[in-house]
Amino acid sequence: MITVEHLTKRYGAFTAVNDVSFTCVPGTVTGFLGPNGAGKSTTMRMISGLTPPTSGRTTVNGVAFRDLPNPGRHIGVLLDASAQHSGRTGREILSLSAQLLGVGQKRVDAMLELVGLHGAAEKRRVGNYSLGMRQRLGLAHALLGDPTVLMLDEPANGLDPEGIFWMRGVLRDFADRGGTVMLSSHLLREVEAVADHLVVIGSGRIVADGGKDELLHAGGLYVRSLDPAPLEKALAEAGLSVQPTRDGGFSVAGDAETVGRAALAAGAVLLELRPADSGGLEEMFLRLTSSHDSHDGSRPPGHAPAGTVGAGAATVASQKEAS
Known part of the structure; x- marks a missing residue:
């Protein structure tokens, strides 16, 4: 479960996220939607401990991310599929993370098989991967610790239609087995196909929060x-x-x-x-967000892009930011 309570983030006079509250519950896929600069990435960075909030709090299964023992065993996070060591192979990246998480190489083998990067692909350097292959590796990395929660930012970016369909099935199966999925994406039709719950953010504020069927048929x-x-x-x-x-x-x-x-x-x-x-999710999204002028809440000037988290990287990054 992911719980966000009265979360606010300010950068000087600029407010990126303003009093945001919502919950992602087990057994569901929550679509976290909003236009560019609405505050989605900033919110996800605060949940994963990469950005300290100005006020408010977030928890994963009732515990703040920074207080989780071995956080990658509880929540798998994919915020930027390109933020991976380009000189290492896919297998090397997962193997190093497996050592941090305390999981065996059999789990690495299983994740490479799941995401379709076994065989020759696992031996290639990530710098030679396509964006779609990096997304698959990022998902394998997020799932490596067998977490109960997934938080993914644009995981289908760069995937072909077959890959998007495959990704949808993986996330749906994870939720149907009792997992919690928080999914941010601009591919609204794909979110509509897989999500149970929708949270829409505009200009740093929540403008809609409810079951998909409830919101789309209102x-x-x-x-x-x-x-x-x-x-x-x-x-x-x-x-x-x-x-x-x-x-x-x-x-x-x-x-x-x-x-x-x-x-x-x-x-x-x-x-x-x-x-x-109802006109579907696209019409609802445009109706809810058209009256909210977007600002660059996801990345203020000088703010570094988020990375792939879930096997200890988030803990290291959050400790650096706190120091």
């Missing part, structure tokens, strides 16, 4: 009549918010009974009365 009602004008007037007089649609109907914020009674009073014959189409 679009009110669609109503269409033989005679639109009397119906629109009756709905407005009933105190309902009415928005005309392109096909001559109306999108109404209200319940079916109120709409039906208003139509009856106006003598309007209804042709349709049903839940409005």
Whole structure:
């Protein structure tokens, strides 16, 4: 479980994250969404102990990241797939991390097999890997310690359609076995396909937090009549918010009974009365974030990019920042 409570991060007069609270629970994939500069990466860095918060707190399974014994055995983190030693082979990177985590080489073998980097690919230097191969290695690194929590930033970046489908299956299987997944991605259709829960951030603040089905189907009602004008007037007089649609109907914020009674009073014959189409995650995302001007909360000037964490690297980085 990941718990974020009233998290705030300021850089001088600049507020990157402002009083953010949410929870990622076991057995679910939480999509953590927001436009560029909304504060996603800063939030994830604070969760993983790489950036100290100005105020608020975060915990992983009830414990602050910096207080976790051998944190890679509890949470696997992938924040930047390119932040890997380019001169080492894929197997060398996992083998070194396995020593830090206290897991055997059989786990290294299993992870290379899982992500499709066994055989010749594991012997290549990471500097010769494609971005998609680095993403696969980063996921193997995050899973190496057999954690109960995964936190991934843009894990499908650079993957081909087959790789994206594969990644979706790995994350879904991890959650279905009781794991907690926090996933940040700009590939909204992929998030919609795999996520159970959605947290949307805009300008450093949470603008939506809830179950995927709940958020995507909170679009009110669609109503269409033989005679639109009397119906629109009756709905407005009933105190309902009415928005005309392109096909001559109306999108109404209200319940079916109120709409039906208003139509009856106006003598309007209804042709349709049903839940409005949500338009999917993309439409909801644009609607929620369009009113929030983005700022570069994910990386203030002079702030170094995040790396691949999960097998002790985050602990070292957080200790350096604290010193």
